[in-house]
Amino acid sequence: MPKNAAVTRDRIVAAASKLFYGHGIRAVSVDDVAARAGLTKRTLYYHFRSKDDLIAAYLAARDEPTIVIVMGWMDAVQGTLTDKLEAVFAQMARLGRHPKWRGCGFLRTAAELVTTPGHPALKAGSAHKKKLEAEFAGRFAQAGLADPDMRARQVMLLFDGAFSAMLTHRDPSYAEAAGQAAMELVRGEKVKAVKRRA
């Protein structure tokens, strides 16, 4: 029974997402993805030109939902900016405690594909991180920080550092340490913005 092409495609991406995130890009074969999606490799190649295309689709599918989740953590908290930042990193630590957690899919993909500079998945990863940084910057600007862009960048560095350290040491407390640093950096900056906008 031929299904709607978009539905099948989504099923393939969902299978790829589970496997690529869980085991890594190179560790997962196209056959594995096809089997998990419940169809043959030939069908997969009908919907995707190559494995590289599939990898790019995997990260593209993770972009928006990830940002919604992280910003959801932030916006769910009623309180000061530092309260919100604390929540973000606390939630990150919570994720890190889950047995199926395998770090940041974007960073791990960047690490694996480092030798193929123009790869669409790498562009997707870079764009994703920049979007997240911009979201932070927007929140920081609204809260009146003097240099919201700089602070957003610093928080992103702590964010990615926390991912890396949690992965390296399998210890979620690194996320909390990162949260403390983020709070401290932002606290030192508060309320200066009123003088700014000339």
Added chain:
Amino acid sequence: MPKNAAVTRDRIVAAASKLFYGHGIRAVSVDDVAARAGLTKRTLYYHFRSKDDLIAAYLAARDEPTIVIVMGWMDAVQGTLTDKLEAVFAQMARLGRHPKWRGCGFLRTAAELVTTPGHPALKAGSAHKKKLEAEFAGRFAQAGLADPDMRARQVMLLFDGAFSAMLTHRDPSYAEAAGQAAMELVRGEKVKAVKRRA
């Protein structure tokens, strides 16, 4: 003419190091390493039990030299602690500008081997990062910071975050941003230690 075993072993590790760092663990075959070392795969398997052993040897060989380099950056600077930190991250940015730079070998290996929890290479990676953190903590304690361990951890988070962001965006300026954050965190802490030690 049979050579000294240690010499050959070192040549294999050197070849593995170049290839694993340059292309990634899974992207490099045992044949590739053997060819680069100028011997046959069978000889490589005479010196190493498995590819996993070779991976572990690769990271083990990078541990000490890496720490010496980073701490060398720090100790080479005559000046305040913040001057030293600025230098560390500036040197990091300089590395990132090199065309052969491929991020942090330890972090990339951790990302690739994430599905094999007990892997000796992962332990080596974790131990390496902890050692570097301890080196920072030692310097911070000597400089009189109130909580050198916490600050060292925060600096390591920025350090690994800078690696990740530089790799993601191919932009060394992230290391400089991380350096600014590190300096700010440490500056807020200075000289409190005199009151501490009860």
Added chain:
DNA sequence: TTGCGTACACTCACTAGTCAGTATACTTTG
């Protein structure tokens, strides 16, 4: 009845690891 979506069976290159055997150097023994 066209063409979209699917499956089976296949290619060919590559992968970790092994088998059996060899040349050289060191050690033991008559």
Added chain:
DNA sequence: CAAAGTATACTGACTAGTGAGTGTACGCAA
């Protein structure tokens, strides 16, 4: 001290399996 034996360091050819990607045929829907 010379011959025989043994450990060391090494090789080429191989196995058994996996990798991405493809040629072709078939069924179903509009």
